[in-house]
Amino acid sequence: MTDLLSYEFIRNALIAAVLVNIACGIVGTYVVIKRIVFISGGISHAAFGGIGLGYYAGIDPVMTAIPFTLFSAMAMGILSKKAKINEDAAIGIFWAAGMALGILFLNLAPGYAPDLFSYLFGNILTVPVYELYIMGALDLIIIITVAIFHREFSSISFDEEFSLAIGIPVRMIYLVMLGMVALSVVVMIRVVGVILIIALLTIPATICRQFTFKIRNLIACSIATGIVFTIGGLIISYFADLAPGATIILLLTAALGISYFVKKIKIILWKYM
DSSP, X not given: OTTGGGSHHHHHHHHHHHHHHHHHHHXXXXXXXXXXXXXXXXXXXXXXXXXXXXXXXXXXXHHHHHHHHHHXXXXXXXXXXXXXXXXXXXXXXXXXXXXXXXXXXXXXXXXXXXXXHHHHHOOGGGOOHHHHHHHHHHHXXXXXXXXXXXXXXXXXXXXXXXXXXXXXXXXHHHHHHHHHHHHHHHHHHHHHHHHHHHHHHHHHHHHHTTTOOOHHHHHHHHHHHHHHHHHHHHHHHHHHTOOHHHHHHHHHHHHHHHHHHHHHHHHHHHHHO
């Protein structure tokens, strides 16, 4: 393991594993509690339009993905709340449109897109140093936002109607929450890719929810769980020569299955003790 740390790309990958799971642990907790997994999936796939735009404009795709993904998240939230369109339909529209725009921009872009596969399926081993700074900045924005709106996020996640009754601006807070989902999607793009983002966003929080219901504990547990299994998947993929993103997700999926089994055993033992 010491020999591995001598490589810069391994050190970058380990730092990325920590940074991405800070975003996932925080945002994923609210996504799971509020049950907005599908809209999060729509936002993650819409981000592909921003990636394609980056290739077309000759700009780093991550930089164009940030405003594009934020716009898509806001548009989904506004359209599903204000327009007379079913929420699932609104999500599906932007999901498909984002992917279609990404493909169109890639077709119009000159030359070949060499890193496209890593944006689709992720490759934590190719994260450059400057993207670590972008991840860190986005994490800081997410942390500050949660520190400011923690009570509001918790309230609308558990009971939106009660939140509205006590004067919380539910629509505005909901859009801020979707904005955080959008930022976390951008943080994760390089690690697991557009296709697998939704799994890393939701599985750690789902695992931890088997054992705690307090939001602060759930966030801390989700961050720790994500870091452990992301690094574990990274190590396995390196030595087994497997795709890192897919390995990380499959490891987390196995952990989710084990967590359900452990909880069931715990319930049985509690009944007979």
